[in-house]
Amino acid sequence: MTVSEEEREGPAAPEREPEDARLARAALTRVAEPGDELVGRWLAEYGPRSVVEALRADRPLPGVSSDRWAGLRARTRRAxxxxxxxxxxxxxxxxxxxxxxxxxxxxxxxxxxxxxxxxxxxxxxxxxxxxxxxxxxxxxxxxxxxxxxxxxxxxxxxxxxxxxxxxxxxxxxxxxxxxxxxxxxxxxxxxxxxxxxxxxxxxxxxxxxxxxxxxxxxxxxxxxxxxxxxxxxxxxxxxxxxxxxxxxxxxxxxxxxxxxxxxxxxxxxxxxxxxxxxxxxxxxxxxxxxxxxxxxxxxxxxxxxxGHMGELAPDEAFPAVPRDLLAPQAGQVLDALPAGGAAGLAAVAEGACTSPEAALARLHELSCLGFVERVGDRWQLCRGPSRHAEGGIPRTHHRD
Known part of the structure; x- marks a missing residue:
């Protein structure tokens, strides 16, 4: 979890360093390479002014080799x-x-x-x-x-x-x-x-x-x-x-x-x-x-x-296909129709596991929506242009 700035700072921010300490830090940015943890430890223990004074006076600080100290001193001279x-x-x-x-x-x-x-x-x-x-x-x-x-x-x-x-x-x-x-x-x-x-x-x-x-x-x-x-x-x-x-x-x-x-x-x-x-x-x-x-x-x-707690990504609105908009009973009746050819009312009712009267009511609804059409006393998936193609639910050509 990310800690907020207010939580991180606590009751008060630390005091601004004196100007000579700021100048010492500015000088050290030209002396030390970024991320130099040894110089970072010196800063924490002695402060920036003392570190710069030690470099200028050639008083080696703990943990540094003679070669590296010589390199740091050379950079200090041109800072x-x-x-x-x-x-x-x-x-x-x-x-x-x-x-x-x-x-x-x-x-x-x-x-x-x-x-x-x-x-x-x-x-x-x-x-x-x-x-x-x-x-x-x-x-x-x-x-x-x-x-x-x-x-x-x-x-x-x-x-x-x-x-x-x-x-x-x-x-x-x-x-x-x-x-x-x-x-x-x-x-x-x-x-x-x-x-x-x-x-x-x-x-x-x-x-x-x-x-x-x-x-x-x-x-x-x-x-x-x-x-x-x-x-x-x-x-x-x-x-x-x-x-x-x-x-x-x-x-x-x-x-x-x-x-x-x-x-x-x-x-x-x-x-x-x-x-x-x-x-x-x-x-x-x-x-x-x-x-x-x-x-x-x-x-x-x-x-x-x-972000902060409660900044939730919006729910994605997935595009709906026409079949998704049907009531469950109507979907079952639509699934009961064969992908090719027509079926009688009794066969559709049996496939949808419902009564012929309920199946007929759903078939009429599906016909109005452009999903099915009647051929004599039988029903089939709509083959021609949907009568709701311009603003209603478009037709489907086959079952999943």
């Missing part, structure tokens, strides 16, 4: 948090720290691997848009089916007031962002690079649209570039930030499955969209379903799982 904050501000960005009103407390579920801080670009409050959010991920080289489903689901979720969170990549990510934007909804792109960089370059315009109406979020400072490891660590933020993750289309070896596993491990709702069994790009989603992910195919089904 310039004031410059990074200025670069972020130039593109409408800001730095959000744990304890800020905008900090989404659900990220604390990552423990020592939670972000040191987040670089955020866009007009929305990250905390507020994440309160009611769903991650949508999948294959980069997706099929037309996958792109269509992602866009339709994202648009329908956005119309229901949900924020769609994805990674800004080609394929399912891009389709999800576009689907939300198409209906004027909020969407968040979690990047594996700085918020001032367009990656992939072909999504420059899309990412600008996301930043204009939603948010771009990154752990890395302005100007930093993506790597394979940073993509994988980015996925943990997508999983933790949202109330549930929907995998739309994924092969058996797909980065989106990393997000799925993270979401499941964090106790978030894990959902998957089925696809053709002949498609290798559906093999990953099918495996997730076999392993316990919930099969979903509509926004209503997603919100029923990820």
């Amino acid at each position: 310039a948090p004031g410059r990074d904050l200025e670069l972020a501000a130039r593109v409408g960005g800001r730095f959000v720290c744990p304890g800020d009103r905008e900090w989404p407390r659900q990220l604390d579920d990552l423990g020592h691997g939670r972000p040191i801080g987040l670089w955020v670009r866009g007009p929305c409050s990250l905390r507020f848009v994440a309160l009611r959010s769903v991650a949508m991920v999948g294959a980069r080289a997706c099929t037309d089916y996958g792109a269509h489903v992602a866009a339709e689901l994202a648009g329908a979720l956005a119309e229901r007031g949900w924020t769609v969170v994805s990674g800004g990549a080609y394929g399912i990510d891009g389709a999800a962002h576009r689907g939300a934007l198409a209906v004027g909804g909020a969407t968040v792109g979690v990047l594996a690079c700085g918020v001032d960089r367009a990656y992939p370059a072909g999504h420059r315009e899309l990412l600008e649209r996301v930043a204009a109406g939603g948010l771009l979020v990154a752990e890395l400072p302005p100007g930093d570039h993506p790597t394979r490891g940073r993509f994988l660590q980015r996925n943990r933020v997508i999983a933790a930030l949202t109330r549930g993750t929907v995998v739309v289309e994924a092969a058996r070896r797909s980065g989106s499955l990393v997000t799925a596993r993270r979401a499941g491990g964090l106790g978030r709702q894990l959902m998957a969209v089925p696809g053709p069994v002949t498609s290798g790009l559906s093999a990953g989603t099918h495996q997730l379903i076999r392993d316990g992910a919930v099969l979903v195919g509509s926004a209503g089904e997603v919100t029923e799982l990820a």
Whole structure:
């Protein structure tokens, strides 16, 4: 069950960190790689200012090798948090720290691997848009089916007031962002690079649209570039930030499955969209379903799982065939007629297990509805055009 933001925060949110501690955190985003749990433990034990001071003074902290300490110190020497904050501000960005009103407390579920801080670009409050959010991920080289489903689901979720969170990549990510934007909804792109960089370059315009109406979020400072490891660590933020993750289309070896596993491990709702069994790009989603992910195919089904208690998917109205609209007795009489040829009243009554008088009454009703016709003293299924073809119940040609 997803814990609400109010329940998560308790009676009061933590206090905002002093400005020098915020500068230290900003500096550490350029020093440590995303998800570095050793640095996370240092932050929890010593605080950001003491960690930065130890790096600058060459006072090694517990648990680090000499080689790694040397690497961290080299990065510390080139860290310039004031410059990074200025670069972020130039593109409408800001730095959000744990304890800020905008900090989404659900990220604390990552423990020592939670972000040191987040670089955020866009007009929305990250905390507020994440309160009611769903991650949508999948294959980069997706099929037309996958792109269509992602866009339709994202648009329908956005119309229901949900924020769609994805990674800004080609394929399912891009389709999800576009689907939300198409209906004027909020969407968040979690990047594996700085918020001032367009990656992939072909999504420059899309990412600008996301930043204009939603948010771009990154752990890395302005100007930093993506790597394979940073993509994988980015996925943990997508999983933790949202109330549930929907995998739309994924092969058996797909980065989106990393997000799925993270979401499941964090106790978030894990959902998957089925696809053709002949498609290798559906093999990953099918495996997730076999392993316990919930099969979903509509926004209503997603919100029923990820939303608050009582947000139920609407009952599906299945199309009725004419035979379904008949009273049971009339259906029994109709079933008693042969598929080919005609039958007498006595045979129909016997087949329907009723009296001849009751059978005759039902036959008259069926005749008025265009199901049967009389041929002399016998009855048969209607062969000609139904006399109710224009607005009544259409005729049936044979029995099931």
